[in-house]
Amino acid sequence: MTARVLVRTAVLLALPVAGCAAAPADVAVESSGGSAVGGVVQARSGAASPEAGLTLPLDAYAYTAAEDQLLGQSAAARVRDCAASLGLDDATIDPLPFGTAAEAATAVAGRHDRRYAVADPEVAAAHGYHPPSTTDVRREFYEAHTDAELEVLVGVAADGAVTMRDDVPDGGCLGAAARAGAVASEPALRAGQDLVSSVQSDAWHAALADARVLDAFSAWSACMSEAGYQYAAPMDANDDPRWWTSDTAGADEIATAVADVACKESTGLIPAWSAAEADYQTQFIAAHQAELDAYRALLDQQVSAARTSVE
Amino acid sequence: MTPIRRLAAAVAATIMTSVLVAGVSPPASAAEHDGSCQGLELCLYYNSGQAGALHDFRYRVSDFAPYRFLGSGKGSGVPVKNNAASAANRDGYFTARVYFNSGYAGPADDVPPLSARNLGDTYNDNASFNWCHQQPLVCG
Numbered sequence: 001m002t003a004r005v006l007v008r009t010a011v012l013l014a015l016p017v018a019g020c021a022a023a024p025a026d027v028a029v030e031s032s033g034g035s036a037v038g039g040v041v042q043a044r045s046g047a048a049s050p051e052a053g054l055t056l057p058l059d060a061y062a063y064t065a066a067e068d069q070l071l072g073q074s075a076a077a078r079v080r081d082c083a084a085s086l087g088l089d090d091a092t093i094d095p096l097p098f099g100t101a102a103e104a105a106t107a108v109a110g111r112h113d114r115r116y117a118v119a120d121p122e123v124a125a126a127h128g129y130h131p132p133s134t135t136d137v138r139r140e141f142y143e144a145h146t147d148a149e150l151e152v153l154v155g156v157a158a159d160g161a162v163t164m165r166d167d168v169p170d171g172g173c174l175g176a177a178a179r180a181g182a183v184a185s186e187p188a189l190r191a192g193q194d195l196v197s198s199v200q201s202d203a204w205h206a207a208l209a210d211a212r213v214l215d216a217f218s219a220w221s222a223c224m225s226e227a228g229y230q231y232a233a234p235m236d237a238n239d240d241p242r243w244w245t246s247d248t249a250g251a252d253e254i255a256t257a258v259a260d261v262a263c264k265e266s267t268g269l270i271p272a273w274s275a276a277e278a279d280y281q282t283q284f285i286a287a288h289q290a291e292l293d294a295y296r297a298l299l300d301q302q303v304s305a306a307r308t309s310v311e
Numbered sequence: 312m313t314p315i316r317r318l319a320a321a322v323a324a325t326i327m328t329s330v331l332v333a334g335v336s337p338p339a340s341a342a343e344h345d346g347s348c349q350g351l352e353l354c355l356y357y358n359s360g361q362a363g364a365l366h367d368f369r370y371r372v373s374d375f376a377p378y379r380f381l382g383s384g385k386g387s388g389v390p391v392k393n394n395a396a397s398a399a400n401r402d403g404y405f406t407a408r409v410y411f412n413s414g415y416a417g418p419a420d421d422v423p424p425l426s427a428r429n430l431g432d433t434y435n436d437n438a439s440f441n442w443c444h445q446q447p448l449v450c451g
Contacts, residue, residue: 068447097404104447114416137451138405138442197431244374
């Protein structure tokens with residue numbers, strides 16, 4: 001079996017794990033060339049942390065957690081050297097706009113966690129449809145630095161005025177680090193990102209019109225109706241305007257979200273939906289295989305350069 | 312970020328509040344929600360190719376419902392939610408991620424630092440957006 005035909009998708013199951021949040025179990029689903037999805041091949045109850053979540057075929061055309069972390073590490077090292085030479089010490093430089101290794105691993109493992117809106121019963125019970133509260137990473141960066149620090153780091157103060165210091169590189173140390181790490185052609189990278197985005201979009205919309213997904217929506221909708229909630233499709237519940245007038249969930253929202261997650265689980269909504277999406281992604285990837293391979297080669301170039309720089 | 316780094320950042324942010332208000336806060340001419348696409352903002356446009364009326368955002372938005380396209384271009388006055396065709400990210404170091412659904416849910420389109428693009432998944436289906444570290448790609 002090649003990697004191409006092994007489409008790994010996941011089923012979110014509420015596992016009775018003592019003392020832990022319900023852990024998503026990763027279930028591999030065999031797909032034959034983008035047609036019908038076969039049976040469950042293997043289930044993994046991971047000891048690894050963070051738990052691997054849902055994966056989709058297009059994930060192959062994005063950086064893995066390890067690659068992403070390496071790129072961040074390489075850029076951060078360049079920024080630190082540059083800033084030190086301009087008189088900023090490590091304590092003043094932080095936070096830099098790079099995630100940590102742990103954050104990268106969590107982000108990659110959980111990249112599709114909210115793809116089908118809330119799917120975790122504990123998150124639903126605590127936050128309803130709202131995302132668990134997190135830091136605005138961009139705000140944190142700009143607000144943690146003084147104008148003098150921002151001049152060195154980004155070459156401009158937060159009001160957008162370009163620094164008058166002629167010892168600071170264009171775009172500051174972050175600009176210099178980005179240029180040093182950019183080995184692949186920028187237009188080619190952008191074209192590849194656009195292609196991945198369009199394949200992703202086409203597959204998403206194709207899945208929304210797929211009979212398997214529409215049947216799953218009907219089953220989910222009937223389950224919700226029994227619980228007293230009237231929605232035709234899951235995203236209608238997520239996007240109910242009543243929830244989005246405040247920053248936190250109220251009692252109605254939480255009750256709806258809890259019923260929603262229970263109905264998703266009892267009707268097998270997410271496995272059906274993600275399997276349909278995976279099928280369309282596989283099919284549309286095959287139609288652009290050469291271009292996507294070339295894009296993946298560009299990503300690999302960036303990773304190799306970063307690896308060399310940190311060695 | 313480790314807890315210690317996060318705490319340090321939080322303390323720094325608190326200490327810097329006065330600086331933020333006095334010095335780092337943008338002048339009125341560079342305010343968000345003013346219909347002018349300036350540095351450090353994510354701008355959403357009514358038409359493809361960064362054309363038509365726009366709305367400029369400095370901070371993440373969990374639901375676009377309160378906002379309308381501004382200025383005199385095509386689409387002025389139309390709700391931003393589910394009506395944006397293209398985007399420009401004027402921040403140099405953070406990726407803007409535009410989501411299909413409210414509360415950073417559903418599939419998403421990334422707008423890398425200092426780039427502009429037509430929206431894919433979220434074309435006329437944009438409900439929320441968040442800022443992310445570009446590398447590793449970690450969103451708040």
